[in-house]
Amino acid sequence: MNTQRDDVGIAIRSALLVKGTKQKFSLLVLVLLSILLIFIDSLDIKKFKHIRSFIKDTIYRGSVIVSAPSRTFAYFKDNATEHFDIYRSYQALKEQNQAMKNNIVNSDFLKLENKQLKQLINDEANLPTTLISARVMLDKQSPYLNSFIINVGGNKKVKNGMAVLHNENFIGRIVDVNFFSSRVLLITDLNSKIPIIVEPSARHAILSGHGSNLPTLEYLPEVHGIKDGDKVYTSGREGIFSTGIAIGEAKIEKNIIKVLLFSDFDQITFVNIDLRERKNNK
Amino acid sequence: MSYIFKEGKFKILSLFPLFLLFFISLNGNAIIDFKFFSINILYIVVYFWVLRKPESLGYGFIFLAGIISDVVIGFPLGINALSLLIVAGVAAYIRVLTVRVTLLTDWISFIPALLVANLIYFLSLYSLNYEIDYFYFLTNSIFTFIFYPILWGVFSIILNLYK
Numbered sequence: 402m403n404t405q406r407d408d409v410g411i412a413i414r415s416a417l418l419v420k421g422t423k424q425k426f427s428l429l430v431l432v433l434l435s436i437l438l439i440f441i442d443s444l445d446i447k448k449f450k451h452i453r454s455f456i457k458d459t460i461y462r463g464s465v466i467v468s469a470p471s472r473t474f475a476y477f478k479d480n481a482t483e484h485f486d487i488y489r490s491y492q493a494l495k496e497q498n499q500a501m502k503n504n505i506v507n508s509d510f511l512k513l514e515n516k517q518l519k520q521l522i523n524d525e526a527n528l529p530t531t532l533i534s535a536r537v538m539l540d541k542q543s544p545y546l547n548s549f550i551i552n553v554g555g556n557k558k559v560k561n562g563m564a565v566l567h568n569e570n571f572i573g574r575i576v577d578v579n580f581f582s583s584r585v586l587l588i589t590d591l592n593s594k595i596p597i598i599v600e601p602s603a604r605h606a607i608l609s610g611h612g613s614n615l616p617t618l619e620y621l622p623e624v625h626g627i628k629d630g631d632k633v634y635t636s637g638r639e640g641i642f643s644t645g646i647a648i649g650e651a652k653i654e655k656n657i658i659k660v661l662l663f664s665d666f667d668q669i670t671f672v673n674i675d676l677r678e679r680k681n682n683k
Numbered sequence: 684m685s686y687i688f689k690e691g692k693f694k695i696l697s698l699f700p701l702f703l704l705f706f707i708s709l710n711g712n713a714i715i716d717f718k719f720f721s722i723n724i725l726y727i728v729v730y731f732w733v734l735r736k737p738e739s740l741g742y743g744f745i746f747l748a749g750i751i752s753d754v755v756i757g758f759p760l761g762i763n764a765l766s767l768l769i770v771a772g773v774a775a776y777i778r779v780l781t782v783r784v785t786l787l788t789d790w791i792s793f794i795p796a797l798l799v800a801n802l803i804y805f806l807s808l809y810s811l812n813y814e815i816d817y818f819y820f821l822t823n824s825i826f827t828f829i830f831y832p833i834l835w836g837v838f839s840i841i842l843n844l845y846k
Contacts, residue, residue, distance in 0.1 A: 428775065431746045432768050438750075438761030443811055453760065460709070460754040467709035539711070539755070546757045577757070584757050591814040612816050 454555070454579035461550055461582050464539055514601055518634070518645060532566070532673040533557055538582060540669075547590035547612065551672060554579045564635070564642040564675040567664040571595075571635050571646040572672065587666060588616055588648065598636040598644075599651060602626045605636055608648065608660060618651070618658040625658075627651050633660050643675060696845055700732040700740045708748040711755040720826040721819070725752065727827065727834045729767050730796055733774035734789060735842060745771050759811055766804040770796045786835055793831050797824055 441449055535551040553559050555578050563575045565585045573593065577584035586593055593610035599618070604625050606618040621627070631651040637644030649662040707725055714723050725748070732740040749764025756763070773796035781788055801824050808815055 426741070426743045426746070428742050428768060428772050431742050432765060432772070435746065435749070435761040435765035435768060439759055439765065439807055439811070442759040442761060456750075456760075457754050460751050463751075464709045464711065464755050467706060468711070471710060548757050591816060612819070 457577075457579045458554075458581050461539055461579075468539070514632075518600060518632075531675055531677045533559075533676055535583075535672050535674060537670055537672065546592075547587040547610065547666075548573070548576070548584050549587070549669075550582050550584055551674075552582060553674065554581050554583045556581055557674075558676060559583050559674055562641065563677075564646060566646065566673040566675065567669050567671075568673075569647060570663040571642070571648045572662075572664050572666065572669070574642070575674065585672065588662070589614075589666065595648075596636045596638040596641060597633050597648060599625075599627050600632045600634060602628075602631060605638065606658075608633065615652075615659040615661065618660065621658070627653070627658055629653055643677065646675075693845065696841065697739050699841060700728065700736070701744055703728055704740065704744060704748045705751070708751040709755065711752070714823060721823045722830045723823060723827045724834070725763075725767060726770050726797065726800060727831055728838075729770045730774045730793055730831075731789075731835060731838045733771045734778050735784065735838070736845075737775065737778065740771075742768065742771060758808070758813070762804060762807045762811075765807065766800040769800040769803050773799060786832055789835060790828075790831055793828060797828055 442453070533553065535553040535557075537549050538552045539550040551565075559575055559578055561575055561578055564571060565573045565575060571588070573585045573587040573590075574595075575583050576586040588595055588608060588610055589612065590610045591612050593608075593616070595608040596605065597608045597618070598605055602625065604621060604627060606621045608616050609619045610616045618627070618633070629650075629652055633648045633651060635642045635644060635646040635648065647663055649660040652659045652661050704725070707728065714721050714725075729740065729745055733745075745767050746764050749762075749767040750760055752763040752767075753760050773792070777788075777792040777796075781792075801820070805815075805820065
């Protein structure tokens with residue numbers, strides 16, 4: 402019995418504590434270092450933030466270079482697929498065009514809706530000077546985190562919590578700022594919860610991300626009156642984001658209200674960042 | 684001439700696991716996502732090479748690759764590094780215990796490595812209030828285990844080229 406225990410002890414010692422052949426570090430030391438890093442990273446220490454920003458900026462640059470071949474391959478693959486899909490898109494567009502012609506009849510309703518929304522949106526939402534453009538540097542489709550890296554950071558006064566737009570549509574918010582880069586957490590991510598308003602019913606709700614699936618509306622009353630095609634906008638509640646930034650439209654499936662997003666996240670190259678500091682996103 | 688060629692080949696092959704490790708980390712492809720399932724290729728790479736040829740994959744490099752992976756994926760620094768080091772630790776322990784290496788022993792001993800590493804990974808994310816898809820996490824672990832023999836075969840062929 403004792404001999405067995407000794408064997409296990411020796412095995413653990415030689416595996417974890419002793420530096421093996423050509424190993425420069427002991428495994429245990431590195432494990433402890435990792436735990437320490439996780440701990441330090443969870444604390445918001447300013448000095449460490451600078452080092453972390455430098456490390457992240459460097460790694461992002463490296464990652465851009467290393468992933469260049471796969472990006473090029475993906476580019477060619479996308480181009481080929483695009484060409485093959487041209488005819489199909491043409492047919493779809495033809496049908497869509499026909500449907501749109503029919504929908505022109507409903508333009509009065511849209512005008513009314515537009516008027517209501519204009520009232521809803523604060524004037525400040527229309528100020529273009531507060532937006533800055535950024536390019537998507539890295540778009541790694543992580544299964545655990547739906548996010549991407551953009552090429553502006555603290556150098557352009559970007560701060561955590563700022564809204565990120567694709568064209569004029571809300572797509573996410575800044576969650577990590579480095580000197581020359583920032584991370585955008587997309588609204589499809591599990592950790593994303595955005596206060597929204599649905600028009601024309603004027604219902605407030607929370608848009609909750611679900612990873613690869615479409616985001617859904619939560620915290621709605623039982624009788625909400627939301628219908629397919631109702632538009633979803635940021636509500637500006639709690640002063641987190643500006644009011645009235647378009648997100649998508651409602652689609653009800655099995656009593657779950659999903660939101661079809663206006664922006665296709667696979668096609669994003671440039672984004673706009675709303676630099677206005679709201680009271681809660683400092 | 685043939686000696687130089689042989690030496691060169693050996694040098695390139697001995698750098699292969701390291702190159703693969705950093706390429707995957709920098710590329711953000713630690714988890715390869717297929718349509719219905721996904722596998723954590725970084726776990727397999729670390730486990731196989733630490734078990735079979737530890738001198739070609741230092742712990743320091745594994746730690747560094749984990750940090751890079753954390754940055755690229757967007758997790759707090761140290762989470763991937765810790766789970767990869769756990770995989771390496773279990774592999775090192777199994778290496779000390781086993782005398783004859785076969786696919787079956789490798790494969791079965793990969794279970795505790797996966798379990799412990801994923802537990803640590805989960806606990807770290809949970810304690811830092813990161814929400815993750817648990818079902819995805821489970822299927823990823825299962826398919827990483829299932830795919831191990833395929834990559835074991837590929838890596839074994841590369842390993843045989845050393846000789």
